[in-house]
Structure formats: structure tokens, C-alpha cells
Amino acid sequence: MELSLREKEKQIEQDMFNELVPKGGGLTVLELVEKYVGLKIGVRQSTYAGYKTVINLLKKDDFGKKRIDKVKLSDAKAWLIKLQRVDKKGYSSIHTIRGVLRPAFQMAEEDDLIRKNPFGFELVNVIVNDSVRREAITKRQEREFLRFIKEDSHFCKYYDAIFILFNTGLRISEFCGLTKIRFRL
Known part of the structure; x- marks a missing residue:
């Protein structure tokens, strides 16, 4: 749905009033996550490997090319559902991916690049937890x-x-x- 000229003008005025950076600073989701990961120092090697996995996923996925100011709550939910249903990612993997994206978008919100964090929702309300509790020994x-x-x-x-x-x-x-x-x- 395209906004009317008056609505666009009103939104620009509101963004200027809130001191939001126009167009999310031009950052894509991938660039935002890379920036976020670049600011994380002193993390364990396994944590860094998890970050790299998310970055590699975003490099291959069209969602990573999307500008951060264009990502809405419904887009974030739809993408996570796609990861589970189409890409066959497990709940744990999606939980890890969201565990990187949510704080990255939170950083963008705090930096006034976006108005609201699109990943600020409970994951269990969006995708099915298909995790099976494993027992080491019966x-x-x-x-x-x-x-x-x-x-x-x-x-x-x-x-x-x-x-x-x-x-x-x-x-x-x-x-x-x-x-x-x-x-x-």
C-alpha cells in the first residue's frame, strides 16, 4: 500500500521531530547485523561462530538485502515462519537467529535508525516449538x-x-x- 503525499510528508515531519535518521541510514539487515557483531568484543569463540552462521544465512537470503527501515513486525514474523516451513530450520536454530537479530534491531532503534524493533515479540507465539526433549539416559x-x-x-x-x-x-x-x-x- 502506497502512502499518499500528505501521509509521507507527515511521516517525514514526525521522523525529523523524533530525530530519526532518514531511510534507516540506508543500512540493510545484513549490514546492521555485521555492525552489531563488530561491536561485540570479548565473546566466546562459539558465540562468534553463531554470529557468523547468522551472517552467512543473511548473505544468502533476500531478507538480508532488505533496508532496515522497511522491515515491519509482520515481515519479521513471516520470515521466521518461512525459515521453519520452507527452509526447514528447527526451532532452536530460529531461536538463535532471532537472538542475534533482536538485539541488532534494538541497537538500530537506540541509534534512532528505526522507530520500533520488528523482532520485539515472543517467538513461541509465531512458530511451532518442534524441539524434542532429549534424555541422556532413560x-x-x-x-x-x-x-x-x-x-x-x-x-x-x-x-x-x-x-x-x-x-x-x-x-x-x-x-x-x-x-x-x-x-x-
Whole structure:
């Protein structure tokens, strides 16, 4: 839908009043994300690898070429739905992608490049969470393993420790740090 000349004039006046940079500074979504990532220093290598994955996706997708001031809430939602339905991306991947785009657009909003962050919505209201909760070990496997440990002549001395690890959620390093002094008996 094309705005009338009066509506365009009113919008320009409002942008000038709000000190918004015209046309989002001419930045595309890809350029905005690259700028955002460039300002992130001291991040872990795995975090940086995630940023690069999002940048590579935006380089291949038409959404990355879109000017940031032209991205509306409905565009952002439609793009994430497309990623899930057409591109077959999983919920976790889309969550990661949005986890980069939302703060990037927030930065653009704070820099007065856009009026409102189009990614400021709850993801679960837009796409289906198709994630499957994975169990490292089933209860049956746990019982069988503990029975084996208990009945084995060599490993039986570790039964109590393994039982505690299974049932407390302690990490092995935390468990190894336990001493009698730390317990209130």
C-alpha cells in the first residue's frame, strides 16, 4: 500500500521531530547485523561462530538485502515462519537467529535508525516449538546400569558415588570437591 503525499510528508515531519535518521541510514539487515557483531568484543569463540552462521544465512537470503527501515513486525514474523516451513530450520536454530537479530534491531532503534524493533515479540507465539526433549539416559537404562555397578566385583565400590551423581544433578567436578567439612551431619 502506497502512502499518499500528505501521509509521507507527515511521516517525514514526525521522523525529523523524533530525530530519526532518514531511510534507516540506508543500512540493510545484513549490514546492521555485521555492525552489531563488530561491536561485540570479548565473546566466546562459539558465540562468534553463531554470529557468523547468522551472517552467512543473511548473505544468502533476500531478507538480508532488505533496508532496515522497511522491515515491519509482520515481515519479521513471516520470515521466521518461512525459515521453519520452507527452509526447514528447527526451532532452536530460529531461536538463535532471532537472538542475534533482536538485539541488532534494538541497537538500530537506540541509534534512532528505526522507530520500533520488528523482532520485539515472543517467538513461541509465531512458530511451532518442534524441539524434542532429549534424555541422556532413560530411567530403565539408569536402573540397569546401577544394578550392574552394584553387582560387579570391581565397580561396586563406586556405586554410592554414581548413585549420588544420577540423583542430585551434581557435576562430577562439584562432586569431587565435596569433603566431610562441607556437610552438616
